Amino acid sequence: MKLEFIHHVAIICSNYERSKKFYTEILGLPIIQETYRKERDSYKLDLAVGAQSQIELFSFPTPPPRPSYPEATGLRHLAFAVSSVEETKKELESNDIAVEPVRIDELTGKRYTFFNDPDGLPIEIYEL
Structure with missing residues (x-):
């Protein structure tokens, strides 16, 4: 397979x-x-x-609500690859979307951060 x-x-x-x-x-x-x-x-x-x-x-x-805690069993989050985390973060914030501070993945050295969709689904943006 x-x-x-x-x-x-x-x-x-x-x-x-x-x-x-x-x-x-x-x-x-x-x-x-x-x-x-x-x-x-x-x-x-x-x-x-x-x-x-x-x-x-x-x-x-x-529909029933999604469990709110981040470590629940099942799908944890949805992640999108972006060319610039900073630029994407600025664009989201200009649309009144709360975005967490940018972090560095300690294993890859890549930049990433999270925000939520309207129902609280965690979404990650991860720099290419």
Whole structure:
């Protein structure tokens, strides 16, 4: 078996319009396709991340909240590679997004930091 790359990450949001704006307007991810599923009263928004990866943004009427502690079992965070952590941090902050101080990965020497999506999902930006 050979896994080639991560095809997509699925995210369930609590407020579809707010999260759609965050991922498309603030993070700048292009929309591939938007689908409303009447039988589930649910939207599915496919967003491109680079040439090969996607985010599937789902809405459901009453999703349970995500555990708030960072060391819970399961997916810990979503990480995006960026050419400049400082420039990306400044752009996020100009959109009133709280961003943690920049840190240095002690194993790689690379710069990184974290911020949250509208539902508190931790997102990392990691310098190439």
